[in-house]
Amino acid sequence: MHFTVRALLAAVGCALVLAPSGCSRSSETAGHSTYVLMQMNVCLSGLAGCYDRAAYPAVMEEAVARIRQARPDAITLNEACRSDIARIARRTGYHLRFSRVIYRRERLRCVRPGGRGLFGDAVLTEAPIERTDSQDFEAQAGIERRRWLCVTTRVDVDVCTAHLNTRSAVEVAGNDAQCVELAALLAGRAAARPVTFGGDVNRRDSCAPAGLWTRTDSSARQAPGLQHVYGSRALRSPSAEVVPARHTDHDVLLVRAHLTAPE
């Protein structure tokens, strides 16, 4: 049903506006549509070293511009601030779910400027969100409690994100264990419906379970190989594009795949 309605809307919209970039989102042909996921680490805390480059609010403008340009079906965001992401969602017309992280055992407020809400991860989706799950990983290292966040959308695709521990001496064990947990999480969800993941996994080796493909930002100029996108079998023929980002310390990872119709 979704495919029929969406195909019609896409066709009418494209015919009316004649804007190829605007028609790329979930554009459909017989039996499948293009599903686009954008992964961004936006370094918004106001505390990290990368924030000097953010030149706030330039980082926000850059994020909005990238989203408007690519019109992805979903955007996964790490190192985000709740109010900033809500503003991005409003300006771009996406649905939002946010998951705060616990830092030094308390919620971390974004600063410089303040009033931007709590620090955490987010998922934006073009389709309405029907269900949200979020949980701390069992394994933790360092002083930030790492979490995963997944949403189920009305187009029957699960979109997940996480920002795993780093590979520093203090956190490497956490990174390895969280990678295993993430694989189990995605495998479980993929058994039920198409699933895609975008996140900063702070490692070059994939955390995707068997049966899911991996694309990374290995060609990025900044921190190459640490942002990953995974997808299940229903999302076929994935292709990755790395879009340079000026105001954060990770480039944007954009992955397009063909979403096949349920049989």
Next chain:
Amino acid sequence: MSQENVEAFKRFADANNRRDVKALLEELDTDVEWHSAVLSSLGGEATVHRGHDGVREMLRDLYEAFSEFQVEFSDIRDRGDRIVAIGRWITRGEGSGVEVTPPLASVVDFKNGKAIRVRSYLDPEDALVDAAMQE
């Protein structure tokens, strides 16, 4: 002089716990370098905060970001012009109000009774190793 450094370090920690930036800066050399474990663990490039202005800016951000930023050092080791302090952050669990205490360690180098370099660590073992390597 080394016992004076220990006392200066205690005043420095107390000033932090009161969020008394002026008193804290009095214990720092004007050319101080501060390597913060909290900020480096947030990712991005490692940031070194230099001088009183850099430290003042860093503390403003940290105090704004965290509702509590108190420290407690149970083990302060006198190494001449260097102090190695091992302790904990004092924080409250989200919503519960329960006090929890992640570990923290600092290695502080002194010059003429003022801290010239402050390095903090999330793992006390790292502090001990770093302090030993630089002796």
